[in-house]
Amino acid sequence: MADPESDGQEKTEEPTQKRLEKAKEDGQVASSKELFVLSTLLAGFLLYFGLSPFFATILLEWSSLLRFSGENGLQDEIYRNMGASFTFIFWKSVIFALPLLVIIVLTQMTMSGSINWSTSALAFKPNRIDPTAGLKRMFSVKALVEMLKAVGKVASLIGAAIFVFTSEVDKLLTSQATHLFGGMSRLGDVFVLLIIVFLLVLAIIAMFDVVYQQYDHNKKLKMTLQELKDESKQTEGSPEVKAKIRRLQMTAGARAKQRREAMDQVPSATAIITNPIHFAVALKYEIGTSGAPTILAMGRGHQAQEIIRLGKDAGVTVFSNELLARALFFAGKIGDEIPPPLYTAVAAVLAFIYQLNKGEQVDAPDVELPDDMLFDSNGKSLS
Incomplete structure (x- = not known):
């Protein structure tokens, strides 16, 4: 369907630098959800290994909040431990949240080339609550691509999980024959392998999604020949006006020369x-x-x-x-x-x-x- 603002003309011209900058100001930048999923999962995986030496200490601290002696009043102790529990959860969440926030920002910078903050993106847009526009989005080519991408991602992850479990089935079945810590260690190894395979699958999906999102973003910003001419007039002036100015300048120059x-x-x-x-x-x-x-x-x-x-x-x-x-x-x-x-x-x-x-x-x-x-x-x- 032709863009109503393009007067039926096909958008065949690459977007100009001014068009790209205007899109950034309006909050229209290329973004890949799959890349965000990959980066956050990878960051969480690295945090898991980085903080694993401290897990024993964290569990001891957490378990201490679940023990009640009742020496100073059971009810007071419960309230005190509940407050300490909220503080404990808050700061431990911050330890995970801050690195993930940094990773998210860096991921978007990788996609758009810079940090982009746009107040225009926060403005109210009536077309967002328009049922007709909503139906068009639901049955658009973009919606179809997103659905196929989601189905492909789920199928790929399920296939990866089946591959890991079938390759490690012997180790899992013999875990009950060993002691508790040995069994837990084997389960941990399978879990780590599963996460690594998931990361590889998501990396492949994210790579293709980044390429598609860049292509789709560029396609949306493409311009018709008329839009290109109109922008040229706005930035450089109308060709007719510039020609008139040149004629006036030539006339003034000729008169000045004649007077000299x-x-x-x-x-x-x-x-x-x-x-x-x-x-x-x-x-x-x-x-x-x-x-x-x-x-x-x-x-x-x-x-x-x-x-x-x-x-x-x-x-x-x-x-x-x-x-x-x-x-x-x-x-x-x-x-x-x-x-x-x-x-x-x-x-x-x-x-x-x-x-x-x-x-x-x-x-x-x-x-x-x-x-x-x-x-x-x-x-x-x-x-």
């Missing part, structure tokens, strides 16, 4: 129109040519100051007119002729500069601009 190259043309300008500080536009016009004046360079702020400095160093006349400088800056382009609506105003300014450069005493022209050529310092039309 234009700065080299400032010394050859005929005039520089300023407002007088914030904007500067360098114009070039050759008398006798048929074309209109050309904009060599323009800038605002620091760049405007640089244009003015370069022009003054080269002896270019600087003419200050706030509205005309804004109009040329916002309506014109570097390398193009000035906008036609500004022909009259620029012609009057260039004529004034031409006469001024010849040493004539003339008054500055009264420049008038069309209404659609009037801008504020932000480029907004004043009309």
Whole structure:
């Protein structure tokens, strides 16, 4: 059945690192119950042998709690021994529980690669109490695999037990012919052999289960092509947005390059129109040519100051007119002729500069601009 969130697409792509990390945050990690059974049984077996030299002492201590002299009151002694019994059981249980806890943690670390604590796994999930979802889980492929695995495990352990008892039947049948401790020793040997065989069988089962659980976990986290594309957009950005950003960057870079190259043309300008500080536009016009004046360079702020400095160093006349400088800056382009609506105003300014450069005493022209050529310092039309 297709995942409803995958829009019918088949999950064929391996999970990304982000998907794996998100699964860990939600408490979804590969886990093998068979590996836990094996590790805890092995740990208990080793603890049994490790603590066996102390069994006699432990039995003596335990038996002392079952003896009552009645010298100080039988009832008080019973209560006292009961309290001591609970303390005895508690601490002896801790001796077994702590190593087993460490083994369980190390086993999970072996499966997932790290200790994973997720509060999301503790959150209430309504689908867990949904009867429909419960029936789907009961009759799913996973449930079938778990059932077959359980049947196989029980059959394997029963077969191992039968094998051990049939191979050791002579020893068990002759135990009654020896003394008590000899018989107990033989039974202990058979018991140890049975545990070892159980461990070997469980190790084989756990090995296959670990491989299957890793495969099943990876299969659940697989992604469709659409999910992969969506995640790529979230982490790296939409390809369309990135392409637009690249275009804007290329455009900005080209403009910056054009302005740097234009700065080299400032010394050859005929005039520089300023407002007088914030904007500067360098114009070039050759008398006798048929074309209109050309904009060599323009800038605002620091760049405007640089244009003015370069022009003054080269002896270019600087003419200050706030509205005309804004109009040329916002309506014109570097390398193009000035906008036609500004022909009259620029012609009057260039004529004034031409006469001024010849040493004539003339008054500055009264420049008038069309209404659609009037801008504020932000480029907004004043009309």
